[in-house]
Amino acid sequence: MGHWVMNPHPQFSDDELKTILDYVFSLKPATKTEVSTPTGANEGNARKPTRPGDGADVEGVHPSYNLTTLHRPDFRPRVGGLAFLPDGRLLVSTWDSVGGVYLLDHLQGDSSKVTIKRIAAGLAEPLGLEVVNGQIYVLQKHELTRLIDHDGDEVIDEYRAICNTWQVTADFHEFAFGLVYKEGYFYVTLSMAMRLKPGVKQTPDRGRTIRISPDGHYEWVNFGLRTPNGIGLGIDNEIFVTDNQGQWLPGNKLIHLKQGEFHGMGWAIPPDGKELPVMTPPTLWLPQNEIANSPSEPTLIKDGPYKGQMLQGDVTHGGIKRDFLEKINGSYQGAVFRFSQGFEAGVNRLRWGPDGALYVGELGMEGGGWSWKERKYGLQRMKYNGQTTFEMLAVRARPNGFDIELTEPLSADLDVSPTDFYIQQWRYVPTSSYGGPKLDQEEMMVKHIILSNNRTRLSLQIPGLKKEHVVYFRLSDRLRNNNGKQLWSTEAWYTLNAIPE
Numbered sequence: 001m002g003h004w005v006m007n008p009h010p011q012f013s014d015d016e017l018k019t020i021l022d023y024v025f026s027l028k029p030a031t032k033t034e035v036s037t038p039t040g041a042n043e044g045n046a047r048k049p050t051r052p053g054d055g056a057d058v059e060g061v062h063p064s065y066n067l068t069t070l071h072r073p074d075f076r077p078r079v080g081g082l083a084f085l086p087d088g089r090l091l092v093s094t095w096d097s098v099g100g101v102y103l104l105d106h107l108q109g110d111s112s113k114v115t116i117k118r119i120a121a122g123l124a125e126p127l128g129l130e131v132v133n134g135q136i137y138v139l140q141k142h143e144l145t146r147l148i149d150h151d152g153d154e155v156i157d158e159y160r161a162i163c164n165t166w167q168v169t170a171d172f173h174e175f176a177f178g179l180v181y182k183e184g185y186f187y188v189t190l191s192m193a194m195r196l197k198p199g200v201k202q203t204p205d206r207g208r209t210i211r212i213s214p215d216g217h218y219e220w221v222n223f224g225l226r227t228p229n230g231i232g233l234g235i236d237n238e239i240f241v242t243d244n245q246g247q248w249l250p251g252n253k254l255i256h257l258k259q260g261e262f263h264g265m266g267w268a269i270p271p272d273g274k275e276l277p278v279m280t281p282p283t284l285w286l287p288q289n290e291i292a293n294s295p296s297e298p299t300l301i302k303d304g305p306y307k308g309q310m311l312q313g314d315v316t317h318g319g320i321k322r323d324f325l326e327k328i329n330g331s332y333q334g335a336v337f338r339f340s341q342g343f344e345a346g347v348n349r350l351r352w353g354p355d356g357a358l359y360v361g362e363l364g365m366e367g368g369g370w371s372w373k374e375r376k377y378g379l380q381r382m383k384y385n386g387q388t389t390f391e392m393l394a395v396r397a398r399p400n401g402f403d404i405e406l407t408e409p410l411s412a413d414l415d416v417s418p419t420d421f422y423i424q425q426w427r428y429v430p431t432s433s434y435g436g437p438k439l440d441q442e443e444m445m446v447k448h449i450i451l452s453n454n455r456t457r458l459s460l461q462i463p464g465l466k467k468e469h470v471v472y473f474r475l476s477d478r479l480r481n482n483n484g485k486q487l488w489s490t491e492a493w494y495t496l497n498a499i500p501e
Helices: 014-025
Strands: 065-069 079-084 090-094 101-105 115-120 128-132 135-139 144-148 158-163 176-182 185-190 208-212 218-223 231-233 239-243 252-256 284-286 295-300 310-314 320-328 331-340 346-352 358-363 377-384 392-398 401-406 421-427 439-444 448-451 457-461 469-475 491-496
Touching: 079 135, 079 346, 079 358, 079 377, 090 128, 135 176, 176 231, 185 231, 239 295, 252 295, 252 331, 284 320, 284 331, 284 491, 310 346, 320 392, 331 392, 392 491, 401 469
Parallel strands: 079 128, 128 176, 231 295, 295 346
Antiparallel strands: 065 377, 079 090, 090 101, 101 115, 128 135, 135 144, 144 158, 176 185, 185 208, 208 218, 231 239, 239 252, 252 284, 295 310, 310 320, 320 331, 331 491, 346 358, 358 377, 392 401, 401 457, 421 439, 421 469, 448 457, 469 491
């Protein structure tokens, strides 16, 4: 492949170089990774055995939601895209040999009554769907296509190309992901090729988000993405993108889409042909195999106690994760939490329905590739059931520490101690290696705690916090609510790009 080099990194210390080399020489097939637990003042809590939701993935569906299965023996979709028609019927595209689009009706009530009709086929990797003014658009590997039914039988008669001029080769990894429509434009992410022959360069469009106008013209937005299998509308109606850990990416990411920003993949071709700029920090780092592996579509939560926060799925790590974001110095940062498991397969697409439910499209590949437990298909629906789940609602950065907000009060007879909080911080640096280690990893100590009068907010004073670091929290499993329930998940990962003043 071509040699596209980043700007020189800052000079590493001997300790930093040793950390990187130790990581590179220890690479082996992926296994589940737990956060390391150095000894220290919090040793007792840190060394307790893990259980689901406490140092390990949660198990089952989030208690505040009910899950309904919509797939069945005669409909096993590997879901590439989801979208709703104005009348409330659901469109599902499938990433399989059919390359189909299906129309589902009667979604509420008894799931056995759902009707399924294939309306299109022969599409190449249809990994995005959108409905604009009642018109259906599908994103293929090579083309944004409008699906048109001329005779009213709800079977597509015309596949009209809207845009098919972005650069694409036969490389298996040159996916086109999407689809988002905002303010008159379609937004699509294009992944990098992965198996180019020596001397062959990436085509300039790869690793970018592109913006497509209705007349088919497109323009670049950002660049330096690797496998951005997720683009969606989130907080403040802004567009967010997820990217997968790999070459030049030491961790997975959630990225706020901004014009012209570079996101770290060193194979990128800069727009002006010059050297690559400094990488823009992500909104959230999503540490590999701890909280993510192959993050997928992000979406805004529209109801319940988490309204205004975000969710994203994950194809390989599985399940759905929850994001609390806040703006510090004009840029988003925040915390990611475990949210829900209990799905049929890896979560690829999320779409809110007119019934207020979250529709979950799932897929997987055979052979241990892009999949959760090698499960291959699934279409399910989550609906808020009105119940409150005891867990962290938000983690907010403060000038000298953090505030942790809970969904319910701590038990009235519980005294909170600094040893109830196991906290680490570390940073990442992109290198040409696949993935990368945590640098400057250290355990942090809580100096002082203030518990609010309603016992739902914990203000932690933590000396020594550093900007542009990930801060990991693991709360003691002895923290209970007034009903004696443990936290649904004890962990959070906060991306501290900036410390508020």
